[in-house]
Amino acid sequence: MTKFILKSSYTRAHRILHWLIALTFIFILLTVWLRQGWMNRHNIADVVILQAATDHVDMPKDTADKIGRIVRKPMWDWHIYAGYVLLGLYIIRLIVMKIEGPVFSNPFSRNITSKERIKSAIYLIFYICLFLSLFTGAYIKLVGKVYPGVYAAMKGVHVQSLYYSLAFIFLHLAGLVLAEMGTDKGIISRMIHGGRQ
Numbered sequence: 226m227t228k229f230i231l232k233s234s235y236t237r238a239h240r241i242l243h244w245l246i247a248l249t250f251i252f253i254l255l256t257v258w259l260r261q262g263w264m265n266r267h268n269i270a271d272v273v274i275l276q277a278a279t280d281h282v283d284m285p286k287d288t289a290d291k292i293g294r295i296v297r298k299p300m301w302d303w304h305i306y307a308g309y310v311l312l313g314l315y316i317i318r319l320i321v322m323k324i325e326g327p328v329f330s331n332p333f334s335r336n337i338t339s340k341e342r343i344k345s346a347i348y349l350i351f352y353i354c355l356f357l358s359l360f361t362g363a364y365i366k367l368v369g370k371v372y373p374g375v376y377a378a379m380k381g382v383h384v385q386s387l388y389y390s391l392a393f394i395f396l397h398l399a400g401l402v403l404a405e406m407g408t409d410k411g412i413i414s415r416m417i418h419g420g421r422q
């Protein structure tokens with residue numbers, strides 16, 4: 226019984242942090258999506274060139290590219306702000322874990338079911354990948370091109386962030402739907418109200 230209660234309840238700090246991390250993460254992905262599509266600087270440049278041609282204005286490609294970059298900048302600044310917020314939340318997450326204990330099982334433990342092991346492994350991999358995104362992002366921004374080789378490597382790793390992010394969100398939501406339909410009904414609402422403490 227004790228085991229059931231422990232498994233199904235989430236502390237207030239855990240819940241607040243979960244939702245803040247989830248929202249900030251989704252916001253960061255939104256900025257990436259805008260950068261790659263709608264607010265892509267080349268797309269904006271194409272629109273500028275097209276409109277200039279319609280109005281019989283000579284618009285060099287280089288100038289149109291610069292306009293694209295300037296239009297995108299205020300949007301992209303939010304990627305960086307949200308990135309720093311997420312970095313802060315990550316540090317708070319680690320501190321709260323230290324105080325309140327881990328929020329998922331150790332995937333290497335012998336005393337857990339294989340379902341629990343897979344779930345915990347996914348969370349652990351997520352936290353490691355998130356650390357890499359935050360570290361490489363902060364490096365690109367704060368240290369910049371001081372060491373060109375390191376900068377290129379950091380950037381190369383950072384831009385891969387999109388792949389694990391999408392994979393994690395898909396697995397996470399699919400896992401939650403299966404849990405809701407199976408043996409862990411109400412798991413999502415417990416992440417809102419906490420469940421029995």
Ligand code: HEM
Nearest residue numbers: 243246247248250251328329348351394397401412413416
């Ligand atoms: C509507 C969307 C979401 C819902 C309903 C949701 C719900 C939940 C629930 C119920 C748990 C507990 C599962 C368990 O005990 O194993 C959980 C854990 C977790 N969720 Fe979400 N989640 C959502 C979105 C996200 C997003 C976008 C992220 C980050 C990208 C995220 C990251 C995590 C992590 C890392 C855990 C492991 C425990 C922790 O660190 O808090 N979730 N989520």
Ligand code: HEM
Nearest residue numbers: 253257260261305308309358359362363365366384386387
């Ligand atoms: C979960 C956290 C993060 C994710 C998922 C993420 C994801 C991404 C992705 C996918 C790109 C490539 C965008 C593209 O080329 O279209 C990117 C670029 C970038 N990110 Fe992040 N990021 C995160 C955190 C951060 C943080 C913490 C910072 C800095 C404080 C940061 C700074 C940057 C910068 C400066 C670029 C542009 C790199 C370039 O010059 O092309 N990111 N990010």
